[in-house]
Amino acid sequence: MDKYKNLTRSLTREFINLNPIQRGGILPxxxxxxxxxxxxxxxxxxxxxxxxxxxxxxxxxxxxxxxxxxxxxxxxxxxxxxxxxxxxxxxxxxxxxxxxxxxxxxxxxxxxxxxxxxxxxxxxxxxxxxxxxxxxxxxxxxxxxxxxxxxxxxxxxxxxxxxxxxxxxxxxxxxxxxxxxxxxxxxxxxxxxxxxxxxxxxxxxxxxxxxxxxxxxxxxxxxxxxxxxxxxxxxxxxxxxxxxxxxxxxxxxxxxxxxxxxxxxxxxxxxxxVKKWDEELKKTRYVVDELEKIGFKQLGIKPKEHDLIKFETPVLDEIAKKDKRRGFFFYDELKKRGIGGIRAGVTKEIKMSVYGLEWEQVEYVVNAIKEIVESCK
Amino acid sequence: MDKYKNLTRSLTREFINLNPIQRGGILPxxxxxxxxxxxxxxxxxxxxxxxxxxxxxxxxxxxxxxxxxxxxxxxxxxxxxxxxxxxxxxxxxxxxxxxxxxxxxxxxxxxxxxxxxxxxxxxxxxxxxxxxxxxxxxxxxxxxxxxxxxxxxxxxxxxxxxxxxxxxxxxxxxxxxxxxxxxxxxxxxxxxxxxxxxxxxxxxxxxxxxxxxxxxxxxxxxxxxxxxxxxxxxxxxxxxxxxxxxxxxxxxxxxxxxxxxxxxxxxxxxxxxVKKWDEELKKTRYVVDELEKIGFKQLGIKPKEHDLIKFETPVLDEIAKKDKRRGFFFYDELKKRGIGGIRAGVTKEIKMSVYGLEWEQVEYVVNAIKEIVESCK
CATH class of the missing domain: 3.40.640.10 (Type I PLP-dependent aspartate aminotransferase-like (Major domain))
Structure with missing residues (x-):
């Protein structure tokens, strides 16, 4: 019975959660x-x-x-x-x-x-x-x-x-x-x-x-x-x-x-x-622009008209081939930086969203990903 | 929009809630x-x-x-x-x-x-x-x-x-x-x-x-x-x-x-x-025994084998005919005593449960009801 006694969430609330199915569901x-x-x-x-x-x-x-x-x-x-x-x-x-x-x-x-x-x-x-x-x-x-x-x-x-x-x-x-x-x-x-x-x-x-x-x-x-x-x-x-x-x-x-x-x-x-939707699109397009610079490729209609982004990420896949953590390096490195919501072990394609994050957080996420790619490459 | 901004529960958590559909759903x-x-x-x-x-x-x-x-x-x-x-x-x-x-x-x-x-x-x-x-x-x-x-x-x-x-x-x-x-x-x-x-x-x-x-x-x-x-x-x-x-x-x-x-x-x-079910039945039967003394009549199988009690309450109905609050007197008087969950305005029959209450609370409820009937009669 002990396992039901302290149901804590591993992906804690302090993390920046990039999971598109979760970003719109965070309670005010x-x-x-x-x-x-x-x-x-x-x-x-x-x-x-x-x-x-x-x-x-x-x-x-x-x-x-x-x-x-x-x-x-x-x-x-x-x-x-x-x-x-x-x-x-x-x-x-x-x-x-x-x-x-x-x-x-x-x-x-x-x-x-x-x-x-x-x-x-x-x-x-x-x-x-x-x-x-x-x-x-x-x-x-x-x-x-x-x-x-x-x-x-x-x-x-x-x-x-x-x-x-x-x-x-x-x-x-x-x-x-x-x-x-x-x-x-x-x-x-x-x-x-x-x-x-x-x-x-x-x-x-x-x-x-x-x-x-x-x-x-x-x-x-x-x-x-x-x-x-x-x-x-x-x-x-x-x-x-x-x-x-x-x-x-x-x-x-x-x-x-x-x-x-x-x-x-x-x-x-x-x-x-919903009145601030344009600002959300700006954040989303900023993420796409910045991450395409390091080799991510956005799938789906361009420019983005919604915050859910799917990237092809050959650069992550390349790293995974050499890193001893294999595909988990990306999840692992994001976690160290307080970022979650990207599926663990997956590096060919990723889905993410920065919906509702402050601009500072969006920049932090973008810089964190750039830093991970740079340092692990 | 203001009406959604402070969603408070009128039947506050401090009340003893006798509603049978709610007594088993209170969170520990x-x-x-x-x-x-x-x-x-x-x-x-x-x-x-x-x-x-x-x-x-x-x-x-x-x-x-x-x-x-x-x-x-x-x-x-x-x-x-x-x-x-x-x-x-x-x-x-x-x-x-x-x-x-x-x-x-x-x-x-x-x-x-x-x-x-x-x-x-x-x-x-x-x-x-x-x-x-x-x-x-x-x-x-x-x-x-x-x-x-x-x-x-x-x-x-x-x-x-x-x-x-x-x-x-x-x-x-x-x-x-x-x-x-x-x-x-x-x-x-x-x-x-x-x-x-x-x-x-x-x-x-x-x-x-x-x-x-x-x-x-x-x-x-x-x-x-x-x-x-x-x-x-x-x-x-x-x-x-x-x-x-x-x-x-x-x-x-x-x-x-x-x-x-x-x-x-x-x-x-x-x-x-669930291991303490017998104790719950004791509380339920105590309530029935005590309230039948003041003119309530338990419907359903006797003695009770479940905490949901339905009473015929001719005594409440008699009071309602004279009280200026009509059928609402009972709800009103219970509310004054910090008790809720009995349908407002209904006096011919009532449903209630004391499931999960402490014995002291059960006694308090029984005494409150007796007191209401006595004082309003």
Missing amino acids: KEAKKAVYEYWDGYSVCDYCHGRLDEVTCPPIKDFLEDIAKFLNMDCARPTHGAREGKFIVMHAICKEGDYVVLDKNAHYTSYVAAERAKLNVAEVGYEEEYPTYKINLEGYKEVIDNLEDKGKNVGLILLTHVDGEYGNLNDAKKVGKIAKEKGIPFLLNCAYTVGRMPVNGKEVKADFIVASGHKSMAASAPCGILAFSEEFSDKITKTSEKFPVKEIEMLGCTSRGLPIVTLMASFPHVVER | KEAKKAVYEYWDGYSVCDYCHGRLDEVTCPPIKDFLEDIAKFLNMDCARPTHGAREGKFIVMHAICKEGDYVVLDKNAHYTSYVAAERAKLNVAEVGYEEEYPTYKINLEGYKEVIDNLEDKGKNVGLILLTHVDGEYGNLNDAKKVGKIAKEKGIPFLLNCAYTVGRMPVNGKEVKADFIVASGHKSMAASAPCGILAFSEEFSDKITKTSEKFPVKEIEMLGCTSRGLPIVTLMASFPHVVER
Whole structure:
């Protein structure tokens, strides 16, 4: 039992964490304060009258209205995360065997959600493979036409707003337009965008937006938001026959605890930070410019339009061949300098983000990496 | 935005909280310490190699093995809670249109999970209605036979170990025996038992056990455990075709954050506290004995075998008719005495629990209620 008695995090909070899946999920102090209030079990249910999304103390009901406005969508519900949001949509609006048309950079959970919902998947490929891996957005049309020609039903169009592999931002408006022309519901996976950068649902003609609290909205995992248009409200919020207050796809209530409290407490912070997105892009592009000077090569669309950076790092790979620590030298050297979040042992390609770091920290990271490469070469 | 800036809990932590859905979810200090470590977004994923249940730092993999042993089951997976566990089981092992046979005291989420999984439900009724609402466990046989006679397929037998309405403990062994005889998978909903009292899966012949971290295992919401027998492991943990490491029903990973950290940190505390279940029953029975003296009437099986108590309270209802605060007098008077968790305005029937309170606190609660009734009468 001892191993459960002091659960400390090896990657301590004092470290600069470069992991792209974590940089957007760091709690501001307001959220930490709320944690002390609500960490006990079902504490958000103190004043519940039957449904989480209608709880007014803490102000979940208001929050859902505010977040829907923030995203320029009609309605919103809490979820356990983006993947659970995708499954809810697919399960609620598609019929078994329908096709989900999605981009080739889609997160694995988009595929798995479709598989769980017993749907088929058809991929829209690249305009260019290496090195940009840019999705051919006009390709949605062709893929859909091909399926329809074969008599297949396309139940949903899914676009990954920014993917987790290359950090490529897709012009959602193009796909939204195709979706409207075809009359097919359109889901935009904003796990890497909502909470980091501005997202406007109606402008891109999204019927559904899924967002991730832990990935990009400064919240504890697991939680997220599913926002949707009025048109699909009946299907998404359909209630139980026997228990008419309970929404079937939510199993009554979804994120009924601490994570949603952190999501709400962080909301004012998130609303402010998305306004500073341009500054974040400057930091990201600075990192790319500086590290390309020492032999890193940025993959994905250039210049960067998102903070997730993927580098090819032949220079690290060369060092790993000679260093007695092999591929672990880089992780090891970063750790000595108080930097974490880069996968240990990997040197061919690395993923990183400096989202939300102060400029001084960004410079420190860049200089640390330069110093490591210089000294180990 | 101001309303999100200081999310404080009205029912403060200094209050004695009598809400049965909350008494088992209060965090011990070990879990609170772990919260500081892991509150940031995806922090449990620091050392992930593809799947939550295989993470070794923090020790999720070991924990799942230990919790399976603790429940005397073969395997375990984290979930977002008992309801999500029930849906996973129904969705993984039943076919659309199958019947789930369940007890009439089943939680609403058992029905809603079946509805979401497109299954039918058949209820096993009472041996006695008012005042015990005791389930006729032998009735499972008859309900199943009737369905099978009509050519219906029973996909799952579900029993609520202890229900949330009357706190009645069901003899799961009886239903397990019927399930084995009929060759139908058996799910035991232990949201109100695992973490409070000893539960032995194999002894009762359960194929699946769902447990609730926030309800009964001293964890932050939302999280839970789905434990299952080897026999059903293939179906529950079936992996994706395209992503062979990812389990479909888990959408890859379920409770990927703070709540599962609190669940693990509380585990040693939980293991110890279930050994003191007899003492908890003594406290519960003391409360019943004392409050029946002033005109409360305990509903459900007598003597109590679980800490959730439902009382008929005609004496409170009488007072409410005269008191200018109407039904709110009771809530109001309890609040003055630092006691919360009883639904405001309700006086015909109340639900309460003193689980985990010190004897001095139990006596304080009993005396406070007596004093309120005496002084307001």
